[in-house]
Amino acid sequence: MPKPLRYAQALRYNRQIVLPQIDLEGQERWQQARVLVIGVGGLGCSAAQQLCSTGIGHLTLIDNDVVETTNLPRQNLFASHQVGMHKVHAARDRLHAINPECTIQVVASKADTPLLDSQVPTHDIVLDCTDNLQSRNLINELCYKHKIPLVSGAAIRFEGQLMLIDPAQCSACYTCLSQLIKQTDLSCTEAGIFAPVVNLIGLQQAHIALMRLIDRSPTQAGLLHTYDGQTMQWTHFTIPSYQHCPVCQGNNNESA
Numbered sequence: 001m002p003k004p005l006r007y008a009q010a011l012r013y014n015r016q017i018v019l020p021q022i023d024l025e026g027q028e029r030w031q032q033a034r035v036l037v038i039g040v041g042g043l044g045c046s047a048a049q050q051l052c053s054t055g056i057g058h059l060t061l062i063d064n065d066v067v068e069t070t071n072l073p074r075q076n077l078f079a080s081h082q083v084g085m086h087k088v089h090a091a092r093d094r095l096h097a098i099n100p101e102c103t104i105q106v107v108a109s110k111a112d113t114p115l116l117d118s119q120v121p122t123h124d125i126v127l128d129c130t131d132n133l134q135s136r137n138l139i140n141e142l143c144y145k146h147k148i149p150l151v152s153g154a155a156i157r158f159e160g161q162l163m164l165i166d167p168a169q170c171s172a173c174y175t176c177l178s179q180l181i182k183q184t185d186l187s188c189t190e191a192g193i194f195a196p197v198v199n200l201i202g203l204q205q206a207h208i209a210l211m212r213l214i215d216r217s218p219t220q221a222g223l224l225h226t227y228d229g230q231t232m233q234w235t236h237f238t239i240p241s242y243q244h245c246p247v248c249q250g251n252n253n254e255s256a
């Protein structure tokens with residue numbers, strides 16, 4: 001049973017609570033929720049800011065990088081004077097100023113197997129905001145192992161993609177997606193990135209996570225959404241589960 005909101009909190013979140021799809025109950029569930037954001041670059045900054053201001057009770061941020069000048073055009077939690085700081089520490093300062101009632105836990109380490117194995121199962125939902133295939137595959141594998149829903153996001157140049165992966169629904173996973181559509185391992189350093197596109201995808205990851213937490217997901221699990229920032233067109237593809245997927249089909253077979 002979620003803890004009731006205090007009067008000041010009900011006032012703060014009033015414009016959300018008046019929405020019948022959210023209501024007091026939804027806001028209280030957000031207050032109790034624990035969300036893990038892996039990667040505090042363009043996607044992670046945008047997603048974490050929205051999750052924190054909307055009223056998520058606990059956020060954990062994992063990233064090993066420091067703020068660089070080239071991050072500043074799109075990574076909106078950081079300021080010029082924070083160049084050289086660990087991203088998670090700079091982000092925590094800004095998020096605390098936005099909403100001091102959100103508990104922010106930070107881990108300034110690489111998201112490797114032991115760390116994710118301990119962190120993933122203690123959260124209600126995970127946002128993959130990383131920028132490389134190795135991390136995405138590992139996060140996918142551990143979310144499936146611990147049966148925690150995952151909102152996967154990626155952006156490069158003018159292109160973005162999003163997918164909710166839900167082990168509880170045995171949905172297709174990131175490995176299934178990679179099997180069908182080759183995923184690029186180009187970094188934004190090599191290929192470039194248009195700031196509004198990466199911020200839009202990060203915001204959409206927060207949107208999906210918030211609504212999934214109150215059982216009103218705006219998207220089906222296993223549905224891939226791609227965005228073209230040059231034409232502002234969204235395209236949607238149903239990703240089938242890959243029959244021999246070692247991640248999602250392996251676990252299903254074990255539990256069958």
Ligand SMILES: [Zn+2]
Pocket residue numbers: 172173174175176177241242245246247248249
């Ligand atoms: Zn799979």
